Amino acid sequence: MAHQQLSLRFAVVSSEEDDREEAIDELIASLPISKSPIRPVHSLSQNFWCPILVLPNVIAFRWHFEAKEKDILLVSNPKSGTTRLKALVFSIVNRSGFDISNTSLLTSSPHDLVPFIELRECVSNLMPELDVPAEQRRLFSTHIPYPYLPESVRRSDRRIIYICRNPLDTVVSSWHFLLEMARSEDQPGWSLEEHFETFCRGEVLFGPFWDHITGYWKECLERPHKVLFLKYEDLKEDTIGQLKKVAEFVGLPFAEEEEEGGVIEEITKMCSLNTLKNLEVNRSGKLSPANTVVEKRSFFRKGEVGDWVDHLTPSMVDHLNSIMQEKMSPFGLQFKTC
Numbered sequence: 268m269a270h271q272q273l274s275l276r277f278a279v280v281s282s283e284e285d286d287r288e289e290a291i292d293e294l295i296a297s298l299p300i301s302k303s304p305i306r307p308v309h310s311l312s313q314n315f316w317c318p319i320l321v322l323p324n325v326i327a328f329r330w331h332f333e334a335k336e337k338d339i340l341l342v343s344n345p346k347s348g349t350t351r352l353k354a355l356v357f358s359i360v361n362r363s364g365f366d367i368s369n370t371s372l373l374t375s376s377p378h379d380l381v382p383f384i385e386l387r388e389c390v391s392n393l394m395p396e397l398d399v400p401a402e403q404r405r406l407f408s409t410h411i412p413y414p415y416l417p418e419s420v421r422r423s424d425r426r427i428i429y430i431c432r433n434p435l436d437t438v439v440s441s442w443h444f445l446l447e448m449a450r451s452e453d454q455p456g457w458s459l460e461e462h463f464e465t466f467c468r469g470e471v472l473f474g475p476f477w478d479h480i481t482g483y484w485k486e487c488l489e490r491p492h493k494v495l496f497l498k499y500e501d502l503k504e505d506t507i508g509q510l511k512k513v514a515e516f517v518g519l520p521f522a523e524e525e526e527e528g529g530v531i532e533e534i535t536k537m538c539s540l541n542t543l544k545n546l547e548v549n550r551s552g553k554l555s556p557a558n559t560v561v562e563k564r565s566f567f568r569k570g571e572v573g574d575w576v577d578h579l580t581p582s583m584v585d586h587l588n589s590i591m592q593e594k595m596s597p598f599g600l601q602f603k604t605c
C-alpha cells in the first residue's frame with residue numbers, strides 16, 4: 268500500500284527526483300508496520316515509529332537537508348506543547364519592535380509561522396520557503412527523534428529547542444487530538460484504553476515516547492549549547508524565567524529596557540492558550556499536512572497540568588509510571604504531573 272500511494276503522489280517528477288522517490292519507495296516497502304487499531308505507523312528503526320503519510324518527507328529530510336548556521340529547530344513529541352513553543356520562539360526571534368497589535372500571530376497559525384519539516388513536500392524540494400540568505404534565522408520544527416535527524420543538524424552546532432511533557436497528560440492529549448482527526452476524516456475512533464495500550468507499547472506517532480525524550484536529553488547533557496531542554500510544566504509554572512532562558516539560548520537575550528518595558532509579559536500574554544485559542548485564525552480553518560486534514564482549533568484544548576486525573580484509572584497510572592521509571596530514571600529525568 269505504501270508503495271502505491273507514493274507512486275501516485277510523485278507521478279510527475281524529474282529523473283533525479285525519480286531516483287530519490289525510487290530509493291524512498293524501496294525503503295518504505297521493507298519496513299515493518301504496527302498492528303494497532305490506531306493510525307498505522309512504520310518502524311524506521313527500533314526506536315522510531317513513523318506515520319506512513321509523512322515517511323517520504325522524513326526520509327528525504329534526513330538524506331538531503333543541509334542546515335545553515337543560524338537555523339533553529341524546535342522539536343517535541345506530539346502533544347507536548349509544540350504550538351506554544353512555536354508561538355513563543357517566533358515572538359522572541361522576531362521581537363524587534365514587538366507589538367501585540369501587529370504580530371504575525373494575529374493572522375497566521377503558529378504552525379504556518381514555524382512549519383513542520385515532515386509535513387512539507389521534502390522529496391521534490393526541501394521547503395522552498397526555507398531558502399533564505401545565510402545570515403537570516405530560519406525557524407522550523409519537527410517531531411523526528413534525535414538519531415534520525417539529518418547529519419548536517421546532528422554533527423553541527425545548529426540549535427535545537429526541545430520541549431517535552433509528562434506522559435500522563437501527553438497520552439490523554441494525544442488521544443483527544445487523534446480522535447478529532449479521525450472525526451474530521453469520517454474515520455472510526457477508538458477507546459482511551461486502546462490508545463493507552465498502544466502508547467505503552469511505544470507504537471505511537473514518532474514514538475516510543477520515552478526514547479524520543481531520552482534521545483534529546485542525552486544530547487543536551489553532552490552539548491548544552493546545542494540542545495535546550497524544556498518541560499511543558501516548567502513553562503507553565505515560570506513562563507518568564509523560561510523565556511529568558513530561550514532568548515539567551517538563541518543569542519537574543521532580553522535587554523534591560525525590554526524587561527522594564529514589559530516585553531516578556533507581552534509575549535507571554537500573546538502566546539497564552541486563551542489568547543491564541545480565541546483568535547479567528549486559530550479557531551477556524553484547517554492545516555492540510557501530508558494528505559490529512561487537521562482542524563486548527565484541535566491544537567488548543569485545556570492546556571492543564573494534571574488533566575489525566577479525569578481520564579486514567581489508577582492501574583493505568585501505575586502502569587505508565589512504572590514504564591517511565593524504568594526508562595527515565597537511569598537518566599535522572601522526572602516530570603511534574605500535577
Ligand code: A3P
Pocket residue numbers: 343344345346347348349350351354436439440441443538539540541543566567568569570571574
Ligand atoms: P491538552 O490537550 O492537554 O489541552 P501540541 O501543541 O504539541 O500539539 O500540544 C497540544 C497541547 O498543548 C494541548 O494540550 C493544548 O491544549 C496545549 N496548548 C496549545 N497551545 C497552548 C498554549 N498557547 N499554552 C499552553 N498550552 C497550549
